[in-house]
Each structure stands twice: as structure tokens, then as C-alpha cells.
Amino acid sequence: MAYERMGHRPLDYRPVQYDGSKLVFRGPQRTLAGDFIACLGGTETYGTFIDRPYPDLMERSLGMSCVNFGWPNAGVDAFLKDEGLLRLASRGRAVVLQVPGAVNFSNPFYKVHPRRNDRFVEATPRLRRLFPEVDFTEFHFTRHMMQAFADVSHDRFAVLRESLQEAWVTRMQQLLQKIEAPVVLMWLSRHVPGLGHDATGVADDPAFVSRAMLRAIGSRAAKVVEVVISEEACAQGTRGMRFDPMQESVAADLPGLLAHSEAARAVSPVLEALLGK
8 A cells, every 4th residue: 555655745956057058858867987878858758756776776777877867858859959968978888768759859940948948938920820829828849839730720830740751850860969978769659650740649658750760870879778568567657656746647647667677688788799798
């Protein structure tokens, strides 16, 4: 019964910063002097509501420090615009990069906050022309905005989505080029990468990213690992997660303990082979 009640004990993330980066990461503070694996990603990598997210589990398996550079709701911009973080990550023996969605980044249609990439900041004239009937002052978050566009016009939304997908590929190629260590791209989702431009919807993470997009950037990575969360892991819900009772609906949308274990088990052997262990 105590295990089931863990959700009523919020988690202390012990936030830390590393010299050169503007972002605040999950602690405890790690030394970057020796060999380590750098883990870049969003909410899942950060391990929101999870005692031991997959970087911690990989560290136990590999016997090598896995530094958690996860940032909640991070898109490609959070990392691409943080030169200090990229220098830190490049010092690692390898980098695990969780594949971000193609929504939370600045693009020709709208601007997002440079660090809180899920925050909508401003619509460009191009977006205003595409959706002239929309009141953009109603939006604070990108996902809410994209769902509104989909409801207004399926055809115009498709134009926007395809442009975001093209911009995402370019931005991800730039990010991979800036990371000097070998990169393992990790697809972490409840579904396999889809085919074509209708690969995933607004609510599906990584939003809008298709298999074709992964192929377009995969040649710049050492390996692409697809982690599809099992039905068993999904069925666990929030069991064993730690959160304030008011956050239960948020926790229910995130991967749980078993999903993190599945991610660690999938990626660790790839890192062992890459590092020649």
C-alpha cells in the first residue's frame, strides 16, 4: 500500500546548473571531469515524477556516469541555442538525444520562448495570413494553439504541419552537427514512427515526427534506437510515480517507471557496443 501512495509525496529534483549553460537541470550535481554519457532530452529525460529516470538506470547498467541534461518540454531550440551545454555534452564519451517533437521550436510561423520551448511567444505575419480568423492572444502554449488550428481548417493545418516538419529536419541536422561526441538518437513513444506526413497528431509525442524525418537526420547519428513503450508499461499508469495530488492528470500522460526501465534496457546495449565495453 505504501508503494501505491507514493503519488502523495512530491519529488525533490535537487536542481543544479553547470558552468556555461543557462538551463537548470535535475540534480544531484555531477562531475564532468572523467568519462560520462550526456543525456539530452525533454520531460521524459528529466524524469518528471520519477525517482530514477532512465539515465540513472543506464548508469547502473553501464557502470559509467550518465549526466541528466534533460529539460522539461524541451524542443530542439533549448539545446541548439545553448552553446555552453553543447560544449559540455560534447565532452562525453557519447550523447543520448531523446527525439523532440516538431512543435516546440521557433520557425517561420511562430516564435517560442528560447528555453521554455512549449511557451508560445509570437505569431509571424506568415501564420497570421494562414489563419486570419484566429485570435492569437488566446494562446500561451504551443500544443493548445496547434489543436486550435487543426479544428479551424484541416487543409491549412496540413500546410503548417508540413512546414514545421521540414524546419525540424533542418534544425535537428544543425544540432547534431554541433555535438562532437557520438550521438545515439532515442525515439521514446507509445507508438512506432509513422509513415508520411500524417505520422502523428498534436497529442502524440514526439509530435509530427515521422520515420522519413528520422531517416533524414539518422545518418548524422551513430545509432537510432526506437523505444516503443509496452502495453504493460502504459497500463501501470501513475503507479510508483511521485507528485502532488493536483498533478495527477499531468503524471498520467507521462511514461511511468516501467517505461523508463524499458528505455534503459534498449539503449544500454547500444552504448556498450559503441564504447567497446
